[in-house]
Amino acid sequence: xxxxxxxxxxxxxxxxxxxxxxxxxxxxxxxxxxxxxxxxxxxxxxxxxxxxxxxxxxxxxxxxxxxxxxxxxxxxxxxxxxxxxxxxxxxxxxxxxxxxxxxxxxxxxxxxxxxxxxxxxxxxxxxxxxxxxxxxxxxxxxxxxxxxxxxxxxxxxxxxxxxxxxxxxxxxxxxxxxxxxxxxxxxxxxxxxxxxxxxxxxxxxxxxxxxxxxxxxxxxxxxxxxxxxxxxxxxxxxxxxxxxxxxxxxxxxxxxxxxxxxxxxxxxxxxxxxxxxxxxxxxxxxxxxxxxxxxxxxxxxxxxxxxxxxxxxxxxxxxxxxxxxxxxxxxxxxxxxxxxxxxxxxxxxxxxxxxxxxxxxxxxxxxxxxxxxxxxxxxxxxxxxxxxxxxxxxxxxxxxxxxxxxxxxxxxxxxxxxxxxxxxxxxxxxxxxxxxxxx
Numbered sequence: 001x002x003x004x005x006x007x008x009x010x011x012x013x014x015x016x017x018x019x020x021x022x023x024x025x026x027x028x029x030x031x032x033x034x035x036x037x038x039x040x041x042x043x044x045x046x047x048x049x050x051x052x053x054x055x056x057x058x059x060x061x062x063x064x065x066x067x068x069x070x071x072x073x074x075x076x077x078x079x080x081x082x083x084x085x086x087x088x089x090x091x092x093x094x095x096x097x098x099x100x101x102x103x104x105x106x107x108x109x110x111x112x113x114x115x116x117x118x119x120x121x122x123x124x125x126x127x128x129x130x131x132x133x134x135x136x137x138x139x140x141x142x143x144x145x146x147x148x149x150x151x152x153x154x155x156x157x158x159x160x161x162x163x164x165x166x167x168x169x170x171x172x173x174x175x176x177x178x179x180x181x182x183x184x185x186x187x188x189x190x191x192x193x194x195x196x197x198x199x200x201x202x203x204x205x206x207x208x209x210x211x212x213x214x215x216x217x218x219x220x221x222x223x224x225x226x227x228x229x230x231x232x233x234x235x236x237x238x239x240x241x242x243x244x245x246x247x248x249x250x251x252x253x254x255x256x257x258x259x260x261x262x263x264x265x266x267x268x269x270x271x272x273x274x275x276x277x278x279x280x281x282x283x284x285x286x287x288x289x290x291x292x293x294x295x296x297x298x299x300x301x302x303x304x305x306x307x308x309x310x311x312x313x314x315x316x317x318x319x320x321x322x323x324x325x326x327x328x329x330x331x332x333x334x335x336x337x338x339x340x341x342x343x344x345x346x347x348x349x350x351x352x353x354x355x356x357x358x359x360x361x362x363x364x365x366x367x368x369x370x371x372x373x374x375x376x377x378x379x380x381x382x383x384x385x386x387x388x389x390x391x392x393x394x395x396x397x398x399x400x401x402x403x404x405x406x407x408x409x410x411x412x413x414x415x416x417x418x419x420x421x422x423x424x425x426x427x428x429x430x431x432x433x434x435x436x437x438x439x
Contacts, residue, residue, distance in 0.1 A: 020105045025131045027051075028102040031060040031068055031095065040073060040083045042182050048073075049101065053134040055270065055288060060099070061085070063183045067094035070101055070111050070120070072138065072153070074272070074286065081294035084284070086138060086160045086272055087153050090120045091179075092186040103132050109142060109151070122151040137269070138162045159188075161273040163242070166228040167194040176275040189322075190279035196223040199246070199259065200379075203279065203322040207418070209375045210301065210320060214246070214257040221250045227259075231269045240264050242271055242283060242298070262298030271298075279321050304334040319423040322375050327353045330372065332424040340422065342367040342436050354419055357437040359399035366392070366403070369432040373423045374405050374416050377430075384412030391415070392433065403434045 027050070035045045036059070046061035055076045062068045069090055075083035089111055098114035107129025111120040128144040129151075135141060139162070140153040154165045159176050167173055178188035191202045199212040216222055227246045244259040261283040264271065270286040283299035302318045318324050319331035329348045330338035338345040339352035357364035383391070388406050391413035395401040398415065405414040409429040422432060 021103060021107050021130055023105070026103050026105055027132075028100055031097055031099040031101075038077045038083065041085050046073075051132070051134050051140075053136055055286065056086075056134050056138045058101075058134070058140075060095075060101075062094070063185060066096050067185075068096065068099060069094060069185055072134070072140065074138065074270070075294065081290075081292060084272070084295070086162060087140070087156075088158050088185075091158050093119050094185070095119050103142075107142065107150070124151050137164045139164070159275045161229045161244075163229050163231055163269045163271050166226050168226040169194060169196060169224060178275045178279060179277050181277060188277060190275060192275045192281065194224055194227050198224070199227060199244070201275075201279065201281070203375075203420075204418070207322070207376050207416070208379050209279070209322055210316065211379045212257075212259060214248075216248060216251060216255055216257060219250075223249050225249055229271075229273055231264060231271070242285070244273065260299075264298070278323065280318075317423075319421060320375055320378065322418075322420045325352070325421040326350050328419050329421060330369075330424055331421050336421075337424065340367075340369055340372075340434060345369075354402060354434065355437050356402075357435055361396050362438075364435050364437050366433040366435055369422070369434065370428050371424060371426050371430055372405075372432040373425050373430050374403075374414060374419070374432070375421055375423065376416060377405055377407075377414050380414065382412045382414040384410060386411060386413050388413075388431075395433075395435065401435065403432060406431045406433070 029049045031047060033047060036048050040046055042063050044061040044063045046059045049058040051058045055074055057073050059071055059073050060068045061071050069088050071085045072087040073083050074086045075081060095111060095113055099112060101111050103109050106125040107127055108125035109122040109132065110118055112118045122142060124142055127150050129142045130145050131143055133141055141149045142151040144150050155173060157165060157173055157176055159178050161176065167175065175191045175193040178190035180186045180188040189204050191205060193200050193202060197217045200208050201210040202208050217224065225247045227244050230245045231240050231242050241263045242261040244261065246257050248256060261273065264285050268285050268287055270288060271284060273281065273283050275281055281301040282297060285296050285298055287294050287296060302316050302321050304318055318334035325331050325336040325348060329336045329352050330340055330345060336348040339348045391404050391406050394413065395404040395415045400417040401415045402419050403416055407430055
């Protein structure tokens, strides 16, 4: 009897650990048929799928012919406003016509080509998944028989955070990554990253062009743990406000810092934070009961107005955006005001660029710009104390270096491998030296 009991117990445990998705909850959608008629972000063609929870719907969409992405769309046709894409399964790996999106009885969620080649999956086969759902906050989940999340889309953001979604130091997700362009749906040049001592924005993963100023993180034993997009009660406004709330270690609860993102309208928690194609952070809120203009832009990090970041006194000007003035240009008060050359500063145009020298030190020289900074200078420490000659030598010995920046008042040096947008700061102690070929 004891052996029989043991065998039954083993079989019972095996059956529980390999629970099947009920047939009624499995699905298979094929990328075929007519396109939707209403306007969506990036002006794509799209095919809406059945999974829908107001105002979120899954779709196949494409911005270039026969290159489709499985995306979650936010907004409804009845409000007549632009519908936005807030999550994607397969950025950079498009599928073609007749691709399939399916949930099988084994609990694995799969995006595959018509040939059966798997492009994206949740890797949740035989993990007790019993069903799929789109929650009211836009989180898509696979649940087990106990109601726990086996997988959730909130753990794999692209360029967008929805309310309740978190960036985490341990276990990720660590960052948002921008889209390359309206038509080219691959990872772009910008990332928004949570780090132990800061929230930061990077150009090409290494050039920091903004970071949060949370004084509490200056303490040796205090570090960021996570940052969650929240709607909070306001002490001074009738409406709620939104913020990216950060949890940090070894402090009192009331000391938790946050990045304030503006006051919500109509108390709507249907909102998102987006790292844009241009590298700017913006916060949008969706007003579900409004027709024709359901979206409101509440916060822009780099703005033309005098706006401060997370309570700091210094405004974050658009000149801080690496590509504000294209390939090369001088920026002042959010405007592209000049094209620096060895012969002086001329009127800026989209054709403004630098001439790349060879690696031979005898083939190039430098020209000087006074009162000018690079976009990395404000938020990176540089090297110091050091002399101007040492700064020059560092750039000269580096074939990839295109220029160096030096602050004479603090004897600090920055060398850069890309120039892009330079900022006029009006301080004669801030010097820029641009590498140029000797004619």
